[in-house]
Amino acid sequence: MNNSKLWTKDFIIFTFASFFLNFIFFLLLATITVYSMDVFNASESKAGLIAGIFSVGMVVSRIFIGKYMDWFGRKRLLYSGLILFLIASLMYLFVKSLTFLIIVRLIHGVGFGISTLIMTTVVLDTLPKERRGEGAAYFNSSATIATAIGPFLGIFLLQYTEHKSLFILLSIVAIVSVLISLFARIPKTEITKEQLEEMKGIRLKQFFEGKALPISIVAGLIAVAYSGVISFLTPYAIEIKLTTAASIFFIILAMSSFISRFFTGRLFDTKGENVVMYPAILLFSSGILILSQSHHGFVLLMAGSLIGIGFGTIFFCSQVIALKKSPPHRVGLAIATFLTFIQGAYGIGPFLLGYLISVVNYRGMYITLAILSLFCIFLYYSLHGKESTKRIQTSNEYSKNV
Structure with missing residues (x-):
């Protein structure tokens, strides 16, 4: 993706992978409160906590990964985030209590935060500079489409099938997103000694x-x-x-x-x-x-x-x-x-x-x-x-x- 070509293999892979991840995010956003209230008789405040704890994991992971992304390596972090996301997706099938559901949501948010941050960074960083706005528009459209399809399908499944069907679907989609991401090339980034020194310590500008x-x-x-x-x-x-x-x-x-x-x-x-x-x-x-x-x-x-x-x-x-x-x-x-x-x-x-x-x-x-x-x-x-x-x-x- 370092020339003027926009629709490369890697760009297409990450656009689809981003869609699948955001599809799961918005599908659950529209259904997890109803699920927790129906299955566990959760109050509205607890259902809100269960929905919101995902964002806590997502935001916290992005703050720290943003600083250490190139230190640990983008490829290693992307696969770690995707695996964490996949494990959390599968764990919904085994939830038996509200406490466990909260833990799963938190882990899911961390995995989502890491994966989407690395994907977005790699795509935007490697787009041709003269077509960066156009490329960003197409890439982010995957999340836009997910905002419509995810909630629509999630609510449909809750109305006509069991909750388990919902979690089986998101598990399959998570597996697909991990598998297709394996075929994408993630360029290595070089870090100078000065940049490495800048990462050390704890200062606000590092986050x-x-x-x-x-x-x-x-x-x-x-x-x-x-x-x-x-x-x-x-x-x-x-x-x-x-x-x-x-x-x-x-x-x-x-x-x-x-x-x-x-x-x-x-x-x-x-x-x-x-x-x-x-x-x-x-x-x-x-x-x-x-x-x-x-x-x-x-x-x-x-x-x-x-x-x-x-x-x-x-x-x-x-x-x-x-x-x-x-x-x-x-x-x-x-x-x-x-x-x-x-x-x-x-x-x-x-x-x-x-x-x-x-x-x-x-x-x-x-x-x-x-x-x-x-x-x-x-x-x-x-x-x-x-x-x-x-x-x-x-x-x-x-x-x-x-």
Whole structure:
């Protein structure tokens, strides 16, 4: 993947492997609370803990692996993460208590965090620089498709089959993801003595890449707003009597996001990030505002399409910006920093928004999130967009002089 060719064997393998891992993640995200309440009579708070403990394992593993990724070796860590993920997937078949389920979820989160971080880092780090935005758009579309298919199939299986069928399916998918990953080539990374010395000791900058923080903050706030869509769409749809439209909301969202990747990624590479990011944030904010005012199924689905285009574009663009801003030997740490902010937002967002709903109801929450998203336009401009504009102007002036 070091030339201009994009769809190499390794790129295709990791795109499919990423889809399978995210498919399992979103399938369980939509079903594990119902499973724990039905089988173990868990309270809503305990069911929430069981769902959320996965993210704890994922975030913690990414913080530490981001620092030591190239020290231990990407290939070794990827296979370790995949094996851990596979073992945890199989362990669901033998769960007999809530305590054991919590342990399995934690291990599963660690395996997922390691595997997806290494895959993402290897893919983005080895994409042709002139096609990095386009490649990131296609690669991340695998996770976007998984957000639609995973929950849909998981809920379907819970309705018409036993819980065991659900866990047998995810075990088979986990095995497939491990097997196909064995055929991918993972380039070795060279570490200088200076870089090795930099890794020693315990300092904050060793766990977070400072140059990736600004764009990660923007993406994290957007992810908080997106978590409100994921977590509370169903009860909101019940309240406004649009459950039929809500049943295909995420499919429309995923399709819109996927289709937009065919031109937004290329636009990012040819025209720069600002040309893509400003409209994407505006579309995302508009989608949430429309969602807050939905009284008809068509309007709800239109909101889903705008949210899908906006969030999908913001996610892959921000990820590439974090990569571009960081030194080559801290690429893994930059991706880990970015994903930590995103996953942290997914974890803390629903918790905070639950309190907000009790004060301003669902429509009020979505109006608040639309305003928060709109504010991110100004935040993006201050933290990155202004600098990017100056850089492009300087480059254009240089080209004219030459």
